[in-house]
Amino acid sequence: MNQAPRSFQLVPGATASPVILHVPHASRTIPPDVRDGILLDDHALARELDHVTDAHTAEIAAEAAAAAAVTPWQFVNRLSRLVVDPERFPDEREEMLTAGMGAVYTRTTRREPLRPTALDPAPLLDRYFHPYAAAMTRAVADRLDAAGRAVVIDVHSYPTHALPYELHGDAPRPPICLGTDPHHTPGELLTVARRAFAGFGGTALDTPFAGTYVPLQFHRRDPRVSALMVEIRRDLYMDEPGGTAGPGLERLASALADLVAASTM
Template sequence: MESRLAPESETTSDAIPAPFVLVPPRIAGVPLVVASPHSGHAYPQDFLALSRLDRTVLRRSEDFCVDELLAGAPGVGAHMIHATFPRIYCDVNRDSDELDPTMFTESLPPDRTRLTPRVRAGLGVIPRISASGTPIYRTRLPLREAAERLARLWTPYHAALSALIDSQVAAHGACVLVDCHSMPSTGLRAYDMPDFVLGDAWGTSCAPAITEAAETCLRSYGFRTNRNAPYAGGYITRHYGRPATGRHALQVEISRALYMDENGLTPNTGFGDIRTVMTALFRTLAGIATDLPRMPGAGAA
């Protein structure tokens, strides 16, 4: 995996590389999939030309280096997947029909118009605003731009993630998806922001034992945790978390202050410690995953 712990070079090109990276387990596999959908940092030149914002401002929407925080997951037997493209370009934690009609030169087809609160806020599958709330684009986009991004990035990422989960359910009878993100340490009113937020869609996306084990593990290191507030889980958690079919999903939000300089976009001295904690969390969840009830018809683990 490419490292960004040293001073980062610009990652800009005329084309996005392969839309995701898959890292297989390094030991006998367990039914655990670890994902980072928002840590991609390959910015196409044509996107930068369309944007009124410079690259530094755009990068504040990334889950900076979260893929590297997850690097220990394959060592505990998990499959790992992370996106290579930035979320501000195409957000795979949104449904593909969460398109903002105010962004495009043409009218959206009726079946592609779903004005969810996220779309109304400018944070649809093709975001209209940056993390700071600033409009991204100089002008409206042709609708084909959205269609191309979805076909080239959104669809392959979800096809790969779905295939990973299905293969684990087929082999083990169950699968736990841990969808990992980072969150700003300040700025959300009415919340005394914790160190970690565990989102299980208010108890619907995974077995209670999974959330409880994650919370116990993190608190054993002295971290403050919340459940579901202010992040209960996005599209990925809610779409793939179907415990009745053996598919469990937990979203994990990590406070950026724990591992990075939020202004300078560089790792801080806590980075290695948080990577160690995340590996311990995955080891805990790997043990829980192997003990989950098996779905009928699964093969030998």
């Protein structure tokens, strides 16, 4: 199986830390051969990347890791989600298939054609999706072996105003959205997350985005794996869409470091 170089990176943390900061959507990088299969011209693609990329979330995670007393691990996607989206189900279980945005996107955030509708997703899944999933599975298994448990904190952002692709675009858009899984998000994890982000004007559960990432090998099978998605509304820390980060980034990184610290205990 061919694996593209640097398609993801595991940044080591402390051996004793159970925490993995997972950053799946921060990159704008698209390999040239994948770019050739995208229908948009360069200007339209740049605009699409502005909207679809969780800009600066890798920096937020890195600053949080550096500030934490016990350094968490970081698993960072080095390719754009327009290559593959590693957080989607790779089959018919994925609800975003109805919007043309399953594991391999065929539609843009404005529901316009991104790739040919008849595209066979298997080559992209084999080259990018499955190696990513296998590596993340190994990272979680390593935390279980070393620390006896694993805590996956999924670091995302979302635009202040809903985009046309969103299936629940009329939902409230709080400053911080906490995405949960009924089998993998214990109440204690929610409590410490709410406390960590209390200074940003409010948190809400599973709105406008729901759920959190757990590798399928452990999903609803291993209660030692806890998970929480942290979705940050972009106006808290950056110019939208796709602009530079502001001073809010440091505050958010500090809050995330607090969550890491509480999750490590």
